[in-house]
Amino acid sequence: MTKIAAVLFDKDGTLLDFDRSWEPVNRRAALYAANGDQALANRLMQACGMDPESGRVVPDSLFAASSTGEIARAMIDHGAPFALADLTTALDRFFFEGAADAVPLTDLVTLFTRLKARGLKLGIASSDNEASIRLMAESKGILGLLDYIAGYDSGHGVKPGPGMIHGFAEATGVPAGQVLMVGDNTHDLHMARNAAAGLAVGVLSGTGTREHLEPIADHVIDGVDDLVTLLDELEAA
Structure with missing residues (x-):
């Protein structure tokens, strides 16, 4: 089984309700x-x-x-x-x-606290600008739970290139092969593949559909609330 030591999240459609x-x-x-x-x-x-x-x-x-x-x-x-x-x-x-007014898909503080309690490094990688990501994280109370933030202007390149994941690995000391990337678009999953990340997980809470995500993803879940269960299942396996 792939050892997962870090989780990198896409933002819109993954952590935030995209349409709202x-x-x-x-x-x-x-x-x-x-x-x-x-x-x-x-x-x-x-x-x-x-x-x-x-x-x-x-x-x-x-x-x-x-x-x-x-x-x-x-x-x-x-x-x-x-x-x-x-x-x-x-x-x-x-x-x-x-x-600051973006609508979260779940209680982000609870989710990130639970993941932190597992010893995981956590980050957000978005095609948005870094300042917007930081403002969102601060307004939702999760900035202090993050080990890494990358936007298109953070110097790591853009999706689906591997740079944001490689930057995460460098910042946290976790090999890319132990990073789980979760996102709602094929750009996120192709980024995971291009960076040789440990797992690529698609979520159906954003704009991506099962038809789009399944051919690329290792797993497809309904939303990030199911991530803890998925990690439990992977560990048990």
Whole structure:
């Protein structure tokens, strides 16, 4: 059995309710990028993988899995009248402002405390900017339970590259082969594979579906609340 000594979490759709947290933020960001033109904003949302009517986001789309710079580039390619650097900065501001009000999928303090009690190192790796991740973690009371935080701008590269997991391993002294990566998109699971992580676990609480996740994941669970049970089962095996 693979020895697991650390767990690295994706953020949106894994720890946070994706739709409740980010649908209104994505709408405001798209309208800003469209310079107030609602018709263009709708096209920008569609380009980034969000249905303007329902608010649903497509698995592995830009809004679901990509960095702010990648989102900004796509919006510009589809008509947003901004320079890339300016739009990236503006979108990061929207995402930062939404971080404190993001809606958790579970009692994060209880979950992280239980995992810490097992002796596990814990981290978050997100395509969001690092400042937003830290603000979310602080507002939800888990910042002090984390050993590592990585965003797209933390210097480890972006998903699905292996850098965020390699950074986690270096920061904690845990080999990548003993890291369990958990996320709701194939970007997270491909990152685990690219980094030779110990386990890749998909969750169905975000934008990813079982059909998308099962071909890549070692395990697929309904949500992070099932992670402790999975770890118990792995140890028993």
